[in-house]
Amino acid sequence: xxxxxVSGVAYxxxxxxxxxxxxxxxxxxxxxVALLGPNGAGKTTLVLHLNGILGGGVGSVTVxxxxxxxxxxxxIRRRVGIVFQDxxxxxxxxxxxxxxxxxPAAAGLRGAELEQRVREALEQVGMAGFADRPPHxxxxxxxxxxxxxxxxxxxPEILVLDEPSSNLDPASRRELADILRAxxxxxxxxxxxxxxxxxxxPRSVILSEGVIAADGRTRDLLCDEELMGAYxxxxxxxxxxxxxxxx
Amino acid sequence: xxxxxxxxxYRHGHSPVHELPPHCKIAATAAFVxxxxxxxxxxxxxxxxxxxxxxxxxAAARIPAGFLLRRLLIEVPFVLFAVLMPFVSxxxxxxxxxxxxxxSGLWGAWNVLAKGTLGVAASVLLASTTELRALLxxxxxxxxxxxxxxxxxxxxxxxxVITDELRRMSIARRSRGFEARGIQHWxxxxxxxxxxxxxxxxxxxxxxxxxxxxxxxxxxxxxDDVTATRAQWAYSxxxxxxxxxxxLMGWTL
Numbered sequence: 001x002x003x004x005x006v007s008g009v010a011y012x013x014x015x016x017x018x019x020x021x022x023x024x025x026x027x028x029x030x031x032x033v034a035l036l037g038p039n040g041a042g043k044t045t046l047v048l049h050l051n052g053i054l055g056g057g058v059g060s061v062t063v064x065x066x067x068x069x070x071x072x073x074x075x076i077r078r079r080v081g082i083v084f085q086d087x088x089x090x091x092x093x094x095x096x097x098x099x100x101x102x103x104p105a106a107a108g109l110r111g112a113e114l115e116q117r118v119r120e121a122l123e124q125v126g127m128a129g130f131a132d133r134p135p136h137x138x139x140x141x142x143x144x145x146x147x148x149x150x151x152x153x154x155x156p157e158i159l160v161l162d163e164p165s166s167n168l169d170p171a172s173r174r175e176l177a178d179i180l181r182a183x184x185x186x187x188x189x190x191x192x193x194x195x196x197x198x199x200x201x202p203r204s205v206i207l208s209e210g211v212i213a214a215d216g217r218t219r220d221l222l223c224d225e226e227l228m229g230a231y232x233x234x235x236x237x238x239x240x241x242x243x244x245x246x247x
Numbered sequence: 248x249x250x251x252x253x254x255x256x257y258r259h260g261h262s263p264v265h266e267l268p269p270h271c272k273i274a275a276t277a278a279f280v281x282x283x284x285x286x287x288x289x290x291x292x293x294x295x296x297x298x299x300x301x302x303x304x305x306a307a308a309r310i311p312a313g314f315l316l317r318r319l320l321i322e323v324p325f326v327l328f329a330v331l332m333p334f335v336s337x338x339x340x341x342x343x344x345x346x347x348x349x350x351s352g353l354w355g356a357w358n359v360l361a362k363g364t365l366g367v368a369a370s371v372l373l374a375s376t377t378e379l380r381a382l383l384x385x386x387x388x389x390x391x392x393x394x395x396x397x398x399x400x401x402x403x404x405x406x407x408v409i410t411d412e413l414r415r416m417s418i419a420r421r422s423r424g425f426e427a428r429g430i431q432h433w434x435x436x437x438x439x440x441x442x443x444x445x446x447x448x449x450x451x452x453x454x455x456x457x458x459x460x461x462x463x464x465x466x467x468x469x470x471d472d473v474t475a476t477r478a479q480w481a482y483s484x485x486x487x488x489x490x491x492x493x494x495l496m497g498w499t500l
Contacts, residue, residue: 048456053456074464077459077460078462081461084453088408089453089456089457092401092405092457093470094379094400094403094404102470103462105468106464107462114470134404136407150461151461
């Protein structure tokens with residue numbers, strides 16, 4: 001059973017602006033997929049459909065077989081872990097430990113079991129020594145890693161990352177890549193950072209004007225200059241996807 | 248950003264007062280303040296005894312007098328108001344140093360000054376021996392409406408973030424040659440305040456989105472709880488109970 005199945009999802013905002021025009025996307029269990037596309041392509045809108053924050057348009061989303069519907073929302077939000085772009089939005093509790101505990105505690109975990117979850121998640125991102133710090137005392141890279149831990153603590157079926165490499169210095173960027181590679185979880189990564197997509201995700205899809213415009217091996221997509229040009233995707237200066245080892 | 252204003256009030260230490268559970272300390276402080284304000288203002292000696300009690304707690308908490316007195320400065324605006332009262336109040340008047348002062352105004356000023364100072368001193372002691380986080384847990388434990396605790400908790404979490412945003416906006420203004428020098432620049436400052444409000448509002452929406460995504464359904468899960476033993480409650484009660492005895496004497500003597 002695939003981790004994620006999106007079929008025919010279309011959505012228009014209440015102001016009439018239509019963002020999605022029938023998106024079909026299947027992500028198998030354990031896959032790491034990059035979601036690429038220019039600004040305004042509907043990436044964020046699609047992400048917010050995955051855990052039912054947006055919905056009510058046409059089409060359906062299922063997560064590991066469970067349809068995203070009102071009565072399933074609590075379980076869906078446990079299964080879909082979204083890491084938002086700004087860790088200051090994601091980390092809203094007074095200490096790291098409480099923030100990581102928030103999701104599992106909201107799902108009803110208490111006591112030793114909760115502590116165990118928190119420790120496990122913080123160890124996975126190498127932040128176990130920072131449990132009692134307030135988030136604003138951490139560096140940006142550390143906050144991003146804690147943000148990942150907050151959703152890992154819910155043992156999600158699929159991890160959705162919104163621009164995971166943004167604002168990170170090269171060392172933090174690599175550390176995060178190492179962490180993500182070591183996780184045994186399905187990943188959907190929204191990014192403009194094409195080398196990062198190539199490094200981490202064997203498969204990429206391009207979302208453009210509210211539909212999936214291309215779906216294939218990341219290296220093949222990045223090497224297709226015509227395709228890249230058509231969707232305003234550009235590689236950084238001097239980067240040649242043919243010359244590096246892909247994920 | 249650094250340590251941030253959220254921690255300036257707290258003074259790290261390991262005294263018996265620091266170690267008391269937060270909800271006991273909050274309850275004791277509130278009870279003490281209520282007792283103090285219920286004391287008749289004519290019993291001036293009672294306020295002296297209260298001050299001694301506060302000093303004793305400060306000594307037990309190993310809070311230096313200088314630290315406590317500096318924190319008391321926050322009271323200055325209220326003191327100014329109290330100083331005005333003898334001049335503006337009506338009624339019987341007495342001459343002090345050649346100035347004609349109102350008797351009821353003098354009593355009023357003394358009342359505000361004595362009770363205010365003791366209240367502020369008690370709060371300063373509470374804040375300097377209890378971490379903000381623990382205060383919130385204590386309030387939660389004392390069954391303050393959860394919404395108020397959540398609001399206070401977010402205020403602490405985002406205070407630094409918003410201060411930082413304000414600082415960046417101020418740097419951006421100054422980098423373009425703007426210095427606020429007088430009333431003609433208030434318009435710009437007002438626009439900054441407006442922009443900050445909108446940014447914070449938008450951040451609030453994003454934070455809410457992140458909370459909902461992790462299963463928030465209207466109430467915060469209880470992650471940490473604080474408990475107190477009988478002995479801790481008894482120890483915390485020493486201050487308000489002694490104060491109550493003083494107060495009763497003030498009414499009867």
